[in-house]
Amino acid sequence: MMEDDEEKRGIAIQIALEAGVLEQCEFHEDCLFEGGEEIEAAYKLGNFKISNGEYGDVFESRREMTDLIKEVVQDNSAEECYSCAKNRDD
Structure with missing residues (x-):
């Protein structure tokens, strides 16, 4: 069950990244932050997929x-x- 939740969360992050709603730091791979797109772009992409x-x-x-x-x-x-x-x- 926990693995399923992690997989779902990973896919949701990937969709948000692909849609430009989130961005990944080029220096720190574990750091995500706001992208330039609205969240609706991720919803549309996810539904399309x-x-x-x-x-x-x-x-x-x-x-x-x-x-x-x-x-x-x-x-x-x-x-x-x-x-x-x-x-x-610093």
């Missing part, structure tokens, strides 16, 4: 997917990489 047969067996519903996208975006809502900001401020 499910309609094309991707992730259909991963999520129980489209709603589960969009709720998880919303969660990962909120969890990574910083304006910049925290590690880069900390190094700059």
Whole structure:
């Protein structure tokens, strides 16, 4: 069950990254932060992928997917990489 949750969360993050809603720091791979796109872009991309047969067996519903996208975006809502900001401020 925990592995399923991690897989779903990873896919939600990937969708948000592909849609430009989140960005990944080029120096710190584990750091995600706000991208330039609105969250609706990730919802649309996720729904498009499910309609094309991707992730259909991963999520129980489209709603589960969009709720998880919303969660990962909120969890990574910083304006910049925290590690880069900390190094700059030191």
